[in-house]
Amino acid sequence: MSVDFTLDAGVATITINRPEKLNAMDAEHYSGLSDAWKRVRDDDGVRVAIITGAGERSFTTGADIKSFVGAPPGLEEMWLTQKDQLLNRGLEVWKPVIAAVNGYCLGGGMTLLLGTDIRLAAPHATFSLAEVKRGVIAGNGGTQRVLSQVPYAIGMEMLLTGESMDAETAAHWGLVNRVVPAERLLDEARKLAARIAGNAPLATQAAKELAVRAREMPLSAGLRMEQVVNRLLMFSEDAEEGPKAFSEKRPPAFKGR
Incomplete structure (x- = not known):
């Protein structure tokens, strides 16, 4: 279980590696993801980044809710606004970020997606902001970014119903750039990243x-x-x-x- 980081020819690949939990993230994984984004930001050897999930089922389902039950963050953390910053929580990363969505992209996975720049999805990928079904709202930019990235009524339907959207529908509304065969997903993301990395x-x-x-x-x-x-x-x-x-x-x- 980890957040893996590799760098090749200017292209960083970040992999949320917890497939047995659908790449859901506990506090340790969120911290690891934060470290990965900071390296993308600060390492001159990185020109573009790819974010994906391990396995064939899930990009990430966001927070591992069970790991936080009974251990919510203290109120004092409300003012630790720079602690474990994330791409979608306000960390400024001006290097391009490509998402390779290889399955479930739910909750915090969706808000992570909304912080990326270019998105490729496998045909079996699904997308949702289901937090309202749990009594909370989509955090880390979920309510703040979705209406600027899809039409108003589509974004509102996602936020207010919590229902899922399939990959073809996501591509239709511009939530992802295109759908590519699952077996070619990472290869296509790397080809795109290489083209970007070749620019100034x-x-x-x-x-x-x-x-x-x-x-x-x-x-x-x-x-x-x-x-x-x-x-x-x-x-x-x-x-x-x-x-x-x-x-x-x-x-x-x-x-x-």
């Missing part, structure tokens, strides 16, 4: 941050911020390498500098 790292991270922040800024401020960031990037080594490689008809050797 600073520009890729800047593009992601600007697009995400645009949701909270007026257009005039966003356009100005875009202009300023682009001007800064022009002074990077990568901005020299890109046109040079194009003129020499060779792949660019971007260094993230």
